[in-house]
Amino acid sequence: MKRIILVLVVTLLSMATGIAVEKWHKSEDGSLFYIDTEAKYNWHGAWNECARKNMSLIAIDSRYKHLQIDTLIKKLFAACPSFWIAGHDNAIDLRYEWATSGEIFSFTNWGPGQPDRLNNNEHCILIWQNTWQWYDLPCGHKLGFICEENRYIKEKAKELEILKKECQKDDDVGKSKNIALFINSKPTFEYLKSSN
Numbered sequence: 001m002k003r004i005i006l007v008l009v010v011t012l013l014s015m016a017t018g019i020a021v022e023k024w025h026k027s028e029d030g031s032l033f034y035i036d037t038e039a040k041y042n043w044h045g046a047w048n049e050c051a052r053k054n055m056s057l058i059a060i061d062s063r064y065k066h067l068q069i070d071t072l073i074k075k076l077f078a079a080c081p082s083f084w085i086a087g088h089d090n091a092i093d094l095r096y097e098w099a100t101s102g103e104i105f106s107f108t109n110w111g112p113g114q115p116d117r118l119n120n121n122e123h124c125i126l127i128w129q130n131t132w133q134w135y136d137l138p139c140g141h142k143l144g145f146i147c148e149e150n151r152y153i154k155e156k157a158k159e160l161e162i163l164k165k166e167c168q169k170d171d172d173v174g175k176s177k178n179i180a181l182f183i184n185s186k187p188t189f190e191y192l193k194s195s196n
């Protein structure tokens, strides 16, 4: 009996693993995103979830970025779920900014009639289900979210990569110098040998 239960548990576990929804995705240019479709996070909770992964809620602050994520989610989902993104109005009338950088919106993809700050209570921005466009909603609504790689960590990683390559070059030059030193010092060894 115990054996049957064990087999059943293992089977159920493997089934659960099999149907797990993949949340890590790469856009066409190789950028990494974490996309959670479960409607159970408020805007601040979504931030926390991204931070846990050393990531940020996505800031769609250029047409390039819009096309990057729009292409990806349209490829992944037949109908768009609702996702929190990093935009908010900081409770200041019509001053929308990206919480990641504090930059005011220069590119927008508002849905019809948005943002409307309904009842003066809609301060956080999302990509709205089915329309693939931006809407404002109360920050406490429970939605999914999209995380992107932390832009500052990404920039630092690039700088580190360049530095590593430069160090590698220096190291190669250093090796050549050491070889040259070794070759130049050979007569000394020969001299020492002959003097013994």
Ligand SMILES: [Ca+2]
Binding pocket: 114, 115, 116, 117, 118, 122, 135, 136, 137
């Ligand atoms: Ca609204």
